[in-house]
Amino acid sequence: MASLKDLRARIASVKSTRKITSAMKMVAASKLRRAQTAAESSRPYAERMERMVSTLAGALKGNAGAPPMLVGNGTDRVNLIVMVTADRGLCGGFNTSVVRNVRHLANELLAAGKTVAIMPVGRKGRDQIRRDFGAHLVDGFEQLGRKGIRFDEAEKVANRVIAMFDNNEFDVCWVVYNRFKSAITQEVTRHQMIPFESSVGETVSDSRAVYEFEPCETEILDDLLPRNFAVQMFRALMESQASEQGARIARWTMPPATRAI
């Protein structure tokens, strides 16, 4: 039976824990607002660019000179999975759900006899997946976006991936990240980036034929594809960061979680 003194100590301890979690919540709330605005304002640009690429992709379909980043290098043997998670925990299922998705994808690919490499962006995801897929890990990134994601950070990730592709280190590239839906919901999103696959669905096909291109399609694509890759990466990182803050707030706001302290 706990003495009065023990109970007092317990009350004090719970109170101080609550102070910490409520402080975390407030910090996350202010970060959330900034991250959410950033993520949402990046969407139109990323979507327009993606639409432009799919227009060009449509115009070039079946063309022998099409760049490998668009149509692939003819094989799908080695798969690179870019896994975007947070550097820190205490945010509910945020990291775990991405890791689970990556694990599923990796298992599917391995079962189909393919080779899998996983590039972790964010420390938590790397730590979680190391146990089962340690042999498949390649160098990744962490500590991105300490003060909000900057484009050059996304470009750094993108350039590494593109350099690997140019070196024939992989054939297919996937990105798995949390997409921000609202402050309390995130959606794990899996997107095939190389060869290019549109995430917005097929665009209207009849408008494709009438476009003119200056200079020619392939030359634009040589510029546009790496650019698009960086932009989509930027977007994934921003979506992930906004989701992370949302998840952290939700984790510390839901009554069962607070009670579980």
Next chain:
Amino acid sequence: MMSAPVDMVVVPGVDGDFGAMAKHTPVITTVRPGVVEVHDGGKVSERMFVTGGFAEVTEKRVTVLAEDTIPMNEISENAAKLRHKEGEEALVDAKTDRERAHAEHILAIAGAMHDVAARRR
């Protein structure tokens, strides 16, 4: 950056500047460093320096996906010189084709900035 219904947009395409108005033939083009001019109501309503990017023109709209935009009042010969220096350093350090292309691109931006600043003087 901005989205508005306007009369015409002048875009610095790789093969020369072009003005896009409604009913323009659909075009997709690379944009070279230069000034995007927005014309509305018979006068230039907005000018922006872009460092490059892509433009998509359809019958109904012009979309300029710029890499970066710089307000016109920040363009000066000094800024151009700084950019030029940065480009030359990058060119010296460049090892791969991609890095070399990037350095040349910075030099192109510097050139365009210089032209804009010189024209204003």
